[in-house]
Amino acid sequence: MPLELHDTGIVLMAAGASRRLGQPKQLIETNGKSLLADMAEVALATGMRPVIVVLGALAEAVKATIQHKEVTLVQNPHWQKGMATSLHIGLRTLLHANPSLQAAILMVCDQPFVSTRLLLQLLQSHTATGMPAIASTYAGRMGTPALFHRSIFEDLMQIQGDTGARKWMAAHPESVATLPFEKGAFDIDTPEDLAQWQNPSNPDLS
DSSP, X not given: XXXXXXXXXXXXXXXXXXXXXXXXXXXXXXXXXXXXXXXXXXXXXXXXXXEEEEEBTBHHHHHTTOOOTTEEEEEOTTGGGOHHHHHHHHHHHHHHHOTTOOEEEEEETTOTXXXXXXXXXXXXXXXXXXXXXXXXXXXXXXXXXXXXXXGGHHHHTTOOSSOOTHHHHHHOGGGEEEEEOGGGGOOOOXXXXXXXXXXXXXXXXX
16 A cells, blocks of 8 residues: 555654764754754654654753754664664654554755655655665665665664664665665765865755
8 A cells, every 4th residue: 555644754863973073963053953953854844753863972962952842852872882773762662653653764864965855755656666665875875765664664673783774775675666866975974074065165065
């Protein structure tokens, strides 16, 4: 059956310590708000619910930048053990909020070119293809944002370490449809990335 907006929730993972950047990427200012708040609003604008934000490092400071009442904030006490722990707590929180949920979109906060339109296209691609997973593709690889049908949740809950759902996608390419997202290759990991993103005249990001 085609997925509807009310069948699908979103997990926005934002628990990392941003060690390579040297400052919390979640708190970078954009459009008068934090990068994390901006990404949360992109998720909310889809109409999908619930929207779960998984926090970890500097959780209290980061939490203070999210004011929207429709965002559910959850703290990952094990965030230092790797991204998989945020994936697990995000999925569990989604299912607790909506036990009948049929799919989840996973996204991260440091891909500033993720749009509401892209997230809705993931849902549309699932309807068009019937595939259990839909991944964004960039730089020759599959990645986030990505949609996963409920039938895959148990597999995702088995992933361990500092890796996320990409590990499952790499192991099951026959079960993944793809959606081109060229600017997905850009994320804010280093001071150089941040300077590049903050330069509006940069032709590589236009």
